[in-house]
Amino acid sequence: MNSENVIVRLNEVEKEFDGVKVVKKLSLDIKEGEFLTLLGPSGCGKTTTLRMIAGFSEATSGEIMLEGVDVSGLKPNERNVNTVFQNYALFPHMNVEDNIAFGLVEKKVPKAEIKERVSEMIKLVQLEGLEKRKPAQMSGGQKQRVAIARALINKPRVLLLDEPLGALDLKLRKQMQLELKHLQQKLGITFVYVTHDQEEALTMSDRIAVMHEGVMEQIGTPDEVYNHPKTKFVASFVGESNILESYVRSVDGDLLHIDLEAGKAALHAKGFGVEEMIYICVRPENVKLSETPVEHFSIRGKVIEHIFAGSVVKTEVELLTGQILKVASHPNDDHVEVGKRVYVHWRPKDAIIVHTVEEQIYNVIEQTTEKLYKEMEGVDEGED
Amino acid sequence: MKETEKTFLKKSRKIKNNPWSVVYACLVYIFLYMPIAVVIAFSFNTSRMNVVFEGFTFDWYISMWSNTLLMQAFKNTLIVAFVSTLLSTFLGTLCAVGLNRFEFKLKSLISTSLYIPIVIPELVFAIAMLILFTSVNISMNMATLIISHVTFSMPFVVITVRSRMAGFDKSIEEAAHDLGANELHTFTRVILPMIAPGVLSGAMLALTLSLDDVVVSFFTAGPDSQTLPLRILSMVKKGVSPDVNALSTLIIIGSVLLLVSTTLIQNKLEKEG
Incomplete structure (x- = not known):
């Protein structure tokens, strides 16, 4: 520094x-x-x-x-x-x-x-x-x-x-x-x-x-x-993103199996325990759609709209919970018809865990109290 | 789109070409300028009476210079107008800049109270000045006259300058500071040139208000500081002599020249600003 x-x-x-x-x-x-x-x-x-x-x-x-x-x-x-x-x-x-x-x-x-x-x-x-x-x-x-x-x-x-x-x-x-x-x-x-x-x-x-x-x-x-x-x-302000709330179901090495309201999913992460609540962020360009389920994933949804925006096609997928998921793909890719049911997945390394601000504030408070304790101990020693 | 625009323009041009509108405009101008034309015409009249035109002469333009009372009054008017315009322009500009720059308690009250001299009847204002001066034992003289003129003309300067400043981006001032200018240079190099057209029109307003003021001057002028309007007023009983017409004609010419030159200067400033 x-x-x-x-x-x-x-x-x-x-x-x-x-x-x-x-x-x-x-x-x-x-x-x-x-x-x-x-x-x-x-x-x-x-x-x-x-x-x-x-x-x-x-x-x-x-x-x-x-x-x-x-x-x-x-x-x-x-x-x-x-x-x-x-x-x-x-x-x-x-x-x-x-x-x-x-x-x-x-x-x-x-x-x-x-x-x-x-x-x-x-x-x-x-x-x-x-x-x-x-x-x-x-x-x-x-x-x-x-x-x-x-x-x-x-x-x-x-x-x-x-x-x-x-x-x-x-x-x-x-x-x-x-x-x-x-x-x-x-x-x-x-x-x-x-x-x-x-x-x-x-x-x-x-x-x-x-x-x-x-x-x-x-x-x-x-x-x-x-x-x-x-x-x-x-995550939401810089670039487009999908923010999803989820709970850790099981940990398998560095692969985290998580439960979303809309289904099962997975991502790469370390240091999280079972039952912990986490927010994950998936960029639209990393979300993939398929007609058959993919390993570790069971999120289903319905394609509701394709928007042509020049270099990308923006697709909106409505999950069973009603949440809208943003998906971006290349205009030359094959696109699932509007109204069709699809499976949603992503590569486990493409999802990122984002902390909430509240958690960060909590961390700061924890650190400062620790520091304070240490300082108080130091003072005690000095007096001795 | 273009077609409809064109027909619209044609229509509006047609209204302008309506013969009745020309007649109407002429009538308005006759109504406005007839009295002035009469004054100018009678200033060349050989008769002492402003009733019939008997013959053409330049005599009054010569004799007026020896009319000491009239000349003294004219001189007083010019001094009062000049000094009060300078003072009210200076004070009014400072006031406008201050009101624009700072936020403070009672700001709206203070800025609204500036309008009071404009709004209240001139007679009330004049008597108020008279009472004020006599209550502090100041006898009427040139100074009291100038103070009174500054008091009623300054608000006009504040208004014109403030309206000029209203549209200004405050960051222009900040930019000047940012580039190294102190308060004084920010004012002289940036703010003043920008508000110059407003200051000029405020000064013109103050000047004309002071030149032809009767009511306030009547109460606040001393015996040695009679102004031209007061002098003419006192002459009315005996009949206004034609040398007043001659002097008035000269004043009209002077005013027109002043108006034209300020308009030219203002146009130049606007172009630059």
Whole structure:
């Protein structure tokens, strides 16, 4: 944790608005040069976290360190970070050049140098020829490029991006995602990116921090977050998933036989005992349908709909319990007719056990009480 | 779709070409500008009486300069209008920016109370000012006149500037801070240029309100600070002399020039903003 260059450290940061905690005990180390995404639904505290790093709002408790220095009490103009805002926030009365030069003029950089650096930036974000345009005369994508150039020209140690692509149409958004990623790799600046779009997060990030109701539920690489979600929320928010409640029936080596309400199933897992209740997550692309039962599985259902979505066909299967299971398959695969009864199964290694948040909180409480006990023992010994 | 749009446009054009609408528009303009035309016409009249037009002369434009009472009043009017416009524009802009920026208790009460000088009858406001000044033993002079003018014109500045700011994205201000600007630079480099058209129209409102005010000036002006409207009012009994017509004509020309230039400046600001 300490060995790698940590550029931003959040230590048990909390934020309260009118008595409501919107960020709870958030601890997070952001490494130098990485592309970190704060992912979560609206109201999860991700933007608040970003604004606390930028200095627009102060943490209620906890500390925020930039390059090893506690920045609480420092104003936004005293922090070596810059922000790209969701709605661009360009200065409407200034043209592209003046907008980009704003930060340098504030720093009283010599005019000749400003000119040189601005034209460099304009080249970097590919806005050549638009130098004299006003924001009102530009498209959303162009405005966003100006906003990025304006923030980058100050050579910040960390660039904070608050849903910068939210207002763009899908195609442009995809293109800008790649461009931003390339820009970040080229410049080597740490990016902290806020989004509610899980696909965007998976595409661009080195690491993703998934937030839910003010709590960071998981942090990891896109692969870890998608393929090994730790909580029910992460599993359901990142990518499509089927979350199923089940009980362990028997353990056979690393194969766990489980009972669902709708039938029997199996998965690979260790460390669980018989009768334990677990939530499992199966991605739609891993769910298979067959007309005959498969070993270890006895879940039955009825195909109710096929939805053609371009590269995939989304199928909905209604289980005997009434629960709808999402299934995704390749358009060229054979598809079971609508209305037909089918057996549902998956490869045992494709199902993941996801803990609920309550369990995690319980674990934390257990750990802290243990720690407390140990400390108390230590104190006793000292007195002796 | 396109076809229906075209026919709709044609129809609306037809309404514009209706001859009666032209007649009606002409009548409205005659109604509005006839009095002004009369003043201008009689300023060139050789007769002292504003009843019949006897002959053409520029005499009044020369003689008015030697009418010391009239000239003194005109000078007072210009001083009061200029100073009160500056003060009310400055105070009103600060007030609008503050109300836009901060959230505090009783904010809505404070912003609503700004409308009171606009809403209450001018006479009541004028008497209130008079009572206030006399109760603290201040005799009426140029200063009391200016204070009163600032009081009734400042709310108009606040309203125009606030309406200009209403649509602004707050993150623009944050962006300026984020890029290293302190409070002062954020105001001078970002906020002020953005609200400039609102400030300008607020100032124009304050100026015109002050220039032609009679009621408030009547109660709060001292003997040495009679304004032009008050002077003309006192002349009405004996009959308004034609040099007033001449001065009025000059004021009209001045106002038109001012209006045209502010519109041009505002258009330029809007284009930039």
